[in-house]
Amino acid sequence: MSLAAGKAYSGLTILACFGGGSLYGWSGYLPTVRAQFGVSNASASMVFSLALLSFTLGVLLGPYLFAHIPMRYRLGLLAGLSVLALSIAGASVGFAGFVLSYGLCFGFVAGALYNYAISTASASVAAPVLVPFSVAAFGLGGAVFGPAHVWLTAAGWGLWSLAPALVCLAFVAILALVMRPFPALEEDGQARPEPMIIPDKMIVTLGIIFAAGSCSGLIVLGFASQILPRGADGVGLASLAIFLAAIGNTLGRLCAAITADRFGSALAIMGALVLSMITLGALIFASVPGVVVGLLFLVAFAYGQLAATMPLLVKSMVSGAAFSRSFGWVFIGWGVAGLLGPWSAGWLMDVTGSVHISLILCILLAALSLWLVSGFIKSDRPS
Numbered sequence: 553m554s555l556a557a558g559k560a561y562s563g564l565t566i567l568a569c570f571g572g573g574s575l576y577g578w579s580g581y582l583p584t585v586r587a588q589f590g591v592s593n594a595s596a597s598m599v600f601s602l603a604l605l606s607f608t609l610g611v612l613l614g615p616y617l618f619a620h621i622p623m624r625y626r627l628g629l630l631a632g633l634s635v636l637a638l639s640i641a642g643a644s645v646g647f648a649g650f651v652l653s654y655g656l657c658f659g660f661v662a663g664a665l666y667n668y669a670i671s672t673a674s675a676s677v678a679a680p681v682l683v684p685f686s687v688a689a690f691g692l693g694g695a696v697f698g699p700a701h702v703w704l705t706a707a708g709w710g711l712w713s714l715a716p717a718l719v720c721l722a723f724v725a726i727l728a729l730v731m732r733p734f735p736a737l738e739e740d741g742q743a744r745p746e747p748m749i750i751p752d753k754m755i756v757t758l759g760i761i762f763a764a765g766s767c768s769g770l771i772v773l774g775f776a777s778q779i780l781p782r783g784a785d786g787v788g789l790a791s792l793a794i795f796l797a798a799i800g801n802t803l804g805r806l807c808a809a810i811t812a813d814r815f816g817s818a819l820a821i822m823g824a825l826v827l828s829m830i831t832l833g834a835l836i837f838a839s840v841p842g843v844v845v846g847l848l849f850l851v852a853f854a855y856g857q858l859a860a861t862m863p864l865l866v867k868s869m870v871s872g873a874a875f876s877r878s879f880g881w882v883f884i885g886w887g888v889a890g891l892l893g894p895w896s897a898g899w900l901m902d903v904t905g906s907v908h909i910s911l912i913l914c915i916l917l918a919a920l921s922l923w924l925v926s927g928f929i930k931s932d933r934p935s
Contacts, residue, residue: 572662573693574717580701597898603659604890610663628728695798699791759885765921768914769855804856817865824857
């Protein structure tokens with residue numbers, strides 16, 4: 553394959569991450585789901601929680617389920633399945649069908665697609681550039697598709713406000729079916745993943761750190777527009793809150809490599825957790841819309857730092873081929889946070905009319921994560 557075709561295929565996998573990242577635009581989609589099906593915040597938030605759990609399972613199990621699909625067809629198949637799931641979600645007339653198509657199916661396929669894109673990028677000679685770009689593209693998807701949900705909903709699109717993400721992934725699916733992947737990956741898509749490992753105490757501890765530290769960021773990404781002060785939830789401000797939260801997540805991920813390289817992964821994570829705790833505390837008392845939007849950006853930035861630095865911390869603890877298998881287990885911690893965090897925040901919002909209790913719980917969880925990660929400082933060093 554020519555160099556130009558290789559670059560085009562790399563761009564296509566990054567675009568796939570961008571489309572899958574529409575999952576992070578849920579905050580802009582949540583009001584539509586509530587209005588369409590007449591459900592509570594807790595019920596609507598459950599969809600996002602299930603999507604994040606399914607995403608985790610897609611990351612963990614995707615390589616095993618799609619191991620027998622030839623590599624040249626895998627990207628097109630995954631993007632095509634994403635389009636199918638989003639199409640069914642947009643056409644849903646019942647809440648149960650929407651939960652199944654968006655929460656379970658799209659979440660799972662987005663996770664498998666993310667795993668494929670990261671794996672493809674890491675196998676390239678340009679991995680130091682492609683991997684961060686792929687990770688950042690997923691976060692950027694929320695920054696673009698979240699506000700798009702808000703504006704298209706205001707224009708009367710209803711559930712079909714997810715159409716831009718659907719079109720993006722359909723474009724990827726069509727082009728992927730007429731392109732050939734990197735020669736290094738083309739040799740066969742028959743290589744089978746190595747057997748899963750049984751997590752030990754260290755892996756479980758890292759998973760708890762990931763779970764406890766991620767709750768605040770996932771809640772902010774899922775409720776950015778709902779956290780705004782009452783009376784300040786217009787279309788423009790809601791779009792700005794969603795956009796800045798997603799951009800904060802993206803920038804945090806991009807900056808993670810710099811902070812981890814300079815201070816070490818453990819200290820970088822501790823810094824992100826401290827920033828998150830301080831910002832969450834300020835968010836509880838903030839009432840000025842502009843200040844709240846800025847604080848949402850900082851919480852998401854800290855979360856992005858944590859999410860992108862955790863793989864580096866795991867890699868410093870686990871070497872060789874065991875890394876990918878170990879990180880799959882650690883990533884389950886993120887999935888647990890994704891399942892329980894947004895759902896519980898939605899339930900508490902229904903009960904109390906406020907997100908403040910959720911923010912206090914997030915501070916306590918971040919403190920737990922901070923205490924646990926401090927135990928890895930001595931064994932972790934900057935590169």
